[in-house]
Amino acid sequence: MLVVSDTSYAFPGYRITEQVYSGSKTLVYRGIREQDQKSVVLKLMRNEYPSFAEIAQFRNQYIITKNLDIPGIVKTYSLESYRNSYVLVMEDFGGISLQDWRLEERGKKENKLSLNEFFPIAIKIASTLEGLHRNRIIHKDIKPANILINPTTDEIKLIDFSIATPLPREIQFLTNPNILEGTLAYISPEQTGRMNRGIDYRSDFYSLGVTFFQLLTGQLPFITKDPMELVYSHIAKQPLKVSRINSNIPPILSDIISKLMAKNAEDRYQSASGLKHDLEACQNQWQETGNITPFELGVRDISDRFVIPEKLYGRQSEVETLLAAFKRVTEGATEMILVAGFSGIGQNCCGQ
Template sequence: MIETKTIKVDNYQTLELIHKSERTLVYRGINLENGQSVVVKLMGNEYPSFNELVQFRNQYAIAKNLNIKGIVKPYSFLRYNNGYALIMEDIGAISLVEYQRQLSISVEQLIEIALQLAEILHHLHQNQIIHKDIKPANILIHPETQEVKLIDFSISSLLPKETQSLQTPNVLEGTLAYISPEQTGRMNRGIDYRSDFYSLGVTFYELLTGKRPFESEDPLELVHAHIAKTPPTIPKTQVPTPLANIVMKLMAKNAEQRYQSALGLKYDLEKCRVEYEETGKIEPFALGERDLCDRFLLPEKLYGREKEVQTLLNAFERIASPKLPIPPTPFEKGEGEKGEEQK
């Protein structure tokens, strides 16, 4: 790992380490030419792999062309030792992880944060970008202004849709605790912008309850939970029911059951905010009334094959339950080749 000492990159100098992970080191720094405060992000591995280099460069390549208020703007991308250094604007913000560690997030604050994130995702998705790694650590908030920004586009995709191949949980793209079922590569379906809604739902769930919906040290158990398990119900004593329902809708296993647009999500959150500000509570209402998909998507669900699907399920049940009698085959009934010839 690179030492956490004062580092000089071109005309930038680091001042203090503000975040450290296995893959990256993030410093608050200064531009020595004009005194401007910046954030310097370095690669954590002294000898990064080709894939690490590509991902690190990807966050600059995507973010530099985006004119979106809700993302941190990159200034420059420089060579540093065997890797790269990314220089970004410094807005004086901290991650939601750090913010929640210092202060508890109220329902009113959560709604405001959620509204800003819905707006950011709307602009990203309009630009055909799937973030693919939404989590509290990648969301910044200014402690005083409460302004929210989204960071880290290292594994983001510029494609409207992509396919995730089957891989071991240890090498999956994204953070395992927050990835959508389709990102696991075990759902036989593509990844599109609605994958971000699932990760956003997991993030909201954690901010509201203080813990993630699924927690395990076993990667395969986490993958199974995302695909097949229903998250524990959010207590009504902690969160108004409509807000909890929004979170659960975001975390639907099938993309077709989630929100189909960030604007649809924003509309429901606006209703929650107005009513909570006026009355201090939120009455139940139908979700998704203004949730309209703005693009053509072919559903990855089998329609019109209920009879055939049920036949397959019945056959599976018979094989899985040896106590159930196995019906005779067509040959045992005398309906084999002879029967077919007679027909």
């Protein structure tokens, strides 16, 4: 288990045993609650004088999770005042992040999962997202660092709801990529604020696709240190198929991950239950035969809510004409295109 030696913080009513995480914004400790000797995890802000926005995010974790009764979500016990901010007290189920577990369990030599390891983890995460989305909550920061596993019991739990939202849909405005909500390597195209699209529960599926991609290949789909290039990649670039990077991955599982990572939310899975069904079908075949025969994806993928598509339908030939002209202009040509028609018939849509 990852242990950081600094235990300089003291919390009244708790006995600190170890520091398990030290980040730029937060610190996480493991300790014992003295009133009942219960093992707990305590999370606090690193900044001694946090901003209002930082405090609001921290309180958001407690407000969203305190009444959730989902097995795959770490239980929150209390939010207590501490110095100039708060300390969040949560259950300690002996978990370690998938990000650390992948390295520690393999002696830092092999950081990708076998299919026998992957399927139980993936199915449990899908079950957790099913419960989360049923409660109309969008996590917005799915990644290996926010998924915990108990190496002994194989329990899987999701953490860090600091930017989660109970809204069915929200808008991300255009902003500097360095201050976007979420983790840039995992955010969906709509989370970049450059897609003119709202963020809904399907944004979590994209981030989950990136997570699955990393767990099975040992690398991220887009590898760059340039924030703007990473934003562009999420919006416009297609990553390599997982099966091309790791030849041990059956093509159908690779297709599931590609579906999760579709650029348009309408082309992704529309429900966690539909994803779970396809993962279970893959797991059953793998356990029975050691092989996975391709099958139609999404046959049980039925959304439980009414979502108005933001994808443009029709105008395909017009869009292709515009894209072809754009490509010629980028290669040095000079052109002008005029879009004609009566008011209200969709010249705007064509121009997008």
